[in-house]
Amino acid sequence: MVDILHRIGVKAPVAEVYSALTTNKGLADWWTKDTEGAGGEVGDELRFRFAAGGFDMQVRELDPGKRVLWEVVDGPEEWVGTHVDWVLDQKDDYAIVLFTHQGWREPVEFMHHCSTKWGVYLMSLKSLVETGTGAPHPHDLRIDDID
Amino acid sequence: MVDILHRIGVKAPVAEVYSALTTNKGLADWWTKDTEGAGGEVGDELRFRFAAGGFDMQVRELDPGKRVLWEVVDGPEEWVGTHVDWVLDQKDDYAIVLFTHQGWREPVEFMHHCSTKWGVYLMSLKSLVETGTGAPHPHDLRIDDID
Numbered sequence: 379m380v381d382i383l384h385r386i387g388v389k390a391p392v393a394e395v396y397s398a399l400t401t402n403k404g405l406a407d408w409w410t411k412d413t414e415g416a417g418g419e420v421g422d423e424l425r426f427r428f429a430a431g432g433f434d435m436q437v438r439e440l441d442p443g444k445r446v447l448w449e450v451v452d453g454p455e456e457w458v459g460t461h462v463d464w465v466l467d468q469k470d471d472y473a474i475v476l477f478t479h480q481g482w483r484e485p486v487e488f489m490h491h492c493s494t495k496w497g498v499y500l501m502s503l504k505s506l507v508e509t510g511t512g513a514p515h516p517h518d519l520r521i522d523d524i525d
Numbered sequence: 526m527v528d529i530l531h532r533i534g535v536k537a538p539v540a541e542v543y544s545a546l547t548t549n550k551g552l553a554d555w556w557t558k559d560t561e562g563a564g565g566e567v568g569d570e571l572r573f574r575f576a577a578g579g580f581d582m583q584v585r586e587l588d589p590g591k592r593v594l595w596e597v598v599d600g601p602e603e604w605v606g607t608h609v610d611w612v613l614d615q616k617d618d619y620a621i622v623l624f625t626h627q628g629w630r631e632p633v634e635f636m637h638h639c640s641t642k643w644g645v646y647l648m649s650l651k652s653l654v655e656t657g658t659g660a661p662h663p664h665d666l667r668i669d670d671i672d
Binding site: 380381382383384385386387469470471472474476477478485487489490491493494497498500501504519521522523524 | 527528529530531532533534616617618619621623624625632634636637638640641644645647648651666668669670671
C-alpha cells in the first residue's frame with residue numbers, strides 16, 4: 379500500500395479550512411464546481427464530477443477544526459476503497475493541512491498524476507481561504523495529457 | 526521506505542526537458558538560482574542552495590531523453606541516501622516526466638511538505654520549457670510555514 383502525501387499552510391483560522399472541507403460551497407469553490415453533497419455530517423455522501431469522470435466519497439470521521447476523513451466508494455478502480463485524510467492544526471498564523479490519500483495498491487502512473495494534481499488543488503484550497511478565490515475544475519491548471 | 530510521486534506533461538520535445546535537468550542554466554531556471562554544477566555527466570556533483578539550506582546530489586545514471594537519476598549525498602538527514610529519479614518519455618505533443626523521490630525512511634511531516642513543494646517546482650519546470658520562464662527559488666511559491 380502506498381500513499382500520496384501533501385502539506386500546505388493556510389494563513390487563516392483553522393475553522394475556515396475546516397469549513398472549506400465540510401460545506402458544499404467550500405468544496406465547489408476549490409475542487410470542482412460540480413460537487414453534490416456537503417460533507418458536514420459523518421455518513422454524508424459527496425459526489426465530485428470532472429470533465430473525465432469523478433469520485434464518490436463517504437464521510438467517515440469528522441472532528442471540527444482537527445480532522446476530516448473520506449472513503450472513496452465509487453470512481454476509478456485505483457481509487458475505490460482508498461481514504462482521503464485531512465489532519466488540521468493551527469500553528470501561529472497558519473492553519474496547517476496534513477493531507478494523505480492512503481491505501482493505493484500500486485504506485486501506477488495514474489497515482490503519480492493524481493499526486494501532482496492534488497498538489498494543484500491544495501494550492502487552490504489555500505488561495506480560496508486566503509483570498510476568496512480558488513481555481514476549482516473547470517478553472518484548474520492542466521498538468522499533463524491526462525488532465 | 527516511502528516515495529514521493531509526481532507526473533507532469535510538458536508540451537515540448539523531450540530533449541528540452543532533458544536539457545533542463547542536465548545543464549546548470551536549466552536547473553537554475555526552474556529549481557534554484559543558486560545551483561552549482563551541471564549534471565551532464567555521470568558522477569557530476571550538483572549543489573542546490575535555498576534560503577534555509579540545500580541539497581548536494583551526485584548524478585548516478587543518465588540516458589539522454591529517457592532518464593536522469595540523482596543520489597542525495599548531503600543535506601537534511603531525511604534526504605541523505607534518497608534518490609531522485611526522472612523518467613522521460615515523448616507521448617505525442619507531451620514530454621511526460623515521471624518523477625519519484627524514493628527511499629524516504631518514514632512519512633514524516635517534512636516529507637508531506639517536500640511532496641507538495643516538488644509539485645510546485647515541477648510546474649516551474651513545465652513553465653520554463655513551455656514559455657521560457659520558470660519560478661526558481663527565490664521566486665518560488667510559498668506553500669506553508671516551512672517554505
